Amino acid sequence: MRVEADQPKCVASGQCVLAAPDVFDQDDDGIVVVLDDHPEESTHDDVREAAAICPAAAIRLADK
Amino acid sequence: MTDRRPLRRIVIAGASAAGLSAAETLRREGFEGALTLIGREPHLPYDRPPLSKQVLTGTWPAERTALRRPEDIDALDLELRLGTAAAALSPAARTVTLADGTETGYDALIVATGVRPRRLPWCGTPGVHVLRDLPDALALRQRLTAGRRLVVVGAGFLGSEVAAAARTLDVAVTLVEPAPTPLAHLVGPDAGAFLTRLHRDNGVDLRLGTEVTGIVTAGGRATGVRLADGTLLPADDVLVAIGSEPNTAWLRDSGLRLFDGVLCDEYSAAAPDVYAAGDVARWHNPLFGTDMRVEHRTNAAEQGMAAARNLLHPERAAPFAPVPYFWSDQHGTRIQAYGCLRGHDEAQVVEGDPADGRFLVAYRTGPALTGALAVGMPPKALRRWRAAIAARTQWRSPADSLVA
Ligand SMILES: Cc1cc2nc3c(=O)[nH]c(=O)nc-3n(C[C@H](O)[C@H](O)[C@H](O)COP(=O)(O)OP(=O)(O)OC[C@H]3O[C@@H](n4cnc5c(N)ncnc54)[C@H](O)[C@@H]3O)c2cc1C
Ligand code: SF4
Numbered sequence: 001m002r003v004e005a006d007q008p009k010c011v012a013s014g015q016c017v018l019a020a021p022d023v024f025d026q027d028d029d030g031i032v033v034v035l036d037d038h039p040e041e042s043t044h045d046d047v048r049e050a051a052a053i054c055p056a057a058a059i060r061l062a063d064k
Numbered sequence: 065m066t067d068r069r070p071l072r073r074i075v076i077a078g079a080s081a082a083g084l085s086a087a088e089t090l091r092r093e094g095f096e097g098a099l100t101l102i103g104r105e106p107h108l109p110y111d112r113p114p115l116s117k118q119v120l121t122g123t124w125p126a127e128r129t130a131l132r133r134p135e136d137i138d139a140l141d142l143e144l145r146l147g148t149a150a151a152a153l154s155p156a157a158r159t160v161t162l163a164d165g166t167e168t169g170y171d172a173l174i175v176a177t178g179v180r181p182r183r184l185p186w187c188g189t190p191g192v193h194v195l196r197d198l199p200d201a202l203a204l205r206q207r208l209t210a211g212r213r214l215v216v217v218g219a220g221f222l223g224s225e226v227a228a229a230a231r232t233l234d235v236a237v238t239l240v241e242p243a244p245t246p247l248a249h250l251v252g253p254d255a256g257a258f259l260t261r262l263h264r265d266n267g268v269d270l271r272l273g274t275e276v277t278g279i280v281t282a283g284g285r286a287t288g289v290r291l292a293d294g295t296l297l298p299a300d301d302v303l304v305a306i307g308s309e310p311n312t313a314w315l316r317d318s319g320l321r322l323f324d325g326v327l328c329d330e331y332s333a334a335a336p337d338v339y340a341a342g343d344v345a346r347w348h349n350p351l352f353g354t355d356m357r358v359e360h361r362t363n364a365a366e367q368g369m370a371a372a373r374n375l376l377h378p379e380r381a382a383p384f385a386p387v388p389y390f391w392s393d394q395h396g397t398r399i400q401a402y403g404c405l406r407g408h409d410e411a412q413v414v415e416g417d418p419a420d421g422r423f424l425v426a427y428r429t430g431p432a433l434t435g436a437l438a439v440g441m442p443p444k445a446l447r448r449w450r451a452a453i454a455a456r457t458q459w460r461s462p463a464d465s466l467v468a
Contacts, residue, residue: 014446048092052365053085
């Protein structure tokens, strides 16, 4: 799984950090930071949840 | 639950944030049956928050509001019925009748039809706008050119954001609000005073404590509004932003309980195999021990998800007990809030100072910390308060309410 974040779209809600704290963080302005763009299998459900719940549709997942 | 009918077809009414989230969750959780998504608008699901922000200022083209790429929608294998509203529901027959007269059966249904703007009698007059859908935003954007005069009726989040967007385009903006500050009942006096200053510093002519009583027209077009004290405010355009009403007219004869929204239990269930999610749903939030209906973007996605899961797995249904969250962007300032601010008994600035544009207000309702609103604070500070609200922290002095 590859994780991409569209930072200009991010609205700094922090929902992704709540859903998958090992994979996402926020900078001081609240904008999303991807900590691990090829996260471990064990986090994949959480990452999918984060992408689904992001209120700005700013997180994109690809297979590889 | 043992004699539950097999789930062959699930119908979702409403193809926006909540409906899309429900559809994605059903597929992610392995539902392989037929999935029908009915939407009144002809568009694939798009996002509304940018409509009063980037779309209105012209920084984003309309296409950028798409919630998913067409290929992501295709991958959900939906029967898309866009451009047709759901017109009636019969829970006994388990059918939804569409506006085009066709009927679709279902084994389970999710209602996600959202809200529409509350209108005033003269809202149909040319020159008077409301803002909910993409065409509303495009029509308004086209009118907002430098030097034009816009009167905004209502300084809630929507009216305030439109006023701010219009100022970036050098439109002369008058914002009229009956309360003593913008969002007075929601955010309290300190945050309200901050928002008042923010508007005025950015050149908005903010009229507080007065009401719009009617419009003035010439040649059938609005040319201004009249205030309660008789003042006439000339305008090229008027935006009415005085709140919304749930889209439940199509459910009138359904037997579902309608009370400012579709009334649901704590599982977001409105009737057997009928769920509701998003702006249209009024449900019992056990975290706050009260029924609520919230018009926030994050809630639409979260409740769509929760309703879909409870629908698929009623045997392990989980109460939907979120800490509501919203943000609003006004004049380049981002406001964020967690919890329930409405109806609070006390509001106190607990971090920072509104004079510096960086502060956090905590809200008490009864004995508990129920909300927090922040401007210009780092995300970690805000997340601590969210956790304290989720933990139902008792309000002592608010600063020690924080579980550090
Ligand atoms: C301009 C604007 C700015 C906003 N900004 C923010 C913000 O900054 N932060 C925030 O937290 N929230 C914001 N919101 C609120 C947020 O957009 C909503 O909470 C969210 O859109 C709710 O999603 P929903 O799917 O429940 O309802 P909706 O988005 O209202 O979607 C309901 C859908 O159902 C369709 N529909 C209606 N009736 C029928 C029918 N009978 N049959 C079939 N389909 C039907 C509608 O056409 C619509 O597409 C904003 C809203 C607007 C309008
Ligand atoms: S959930 Fe989306 S909008 Fe919120 S911080 Fe993460 S990427 Fe940004």
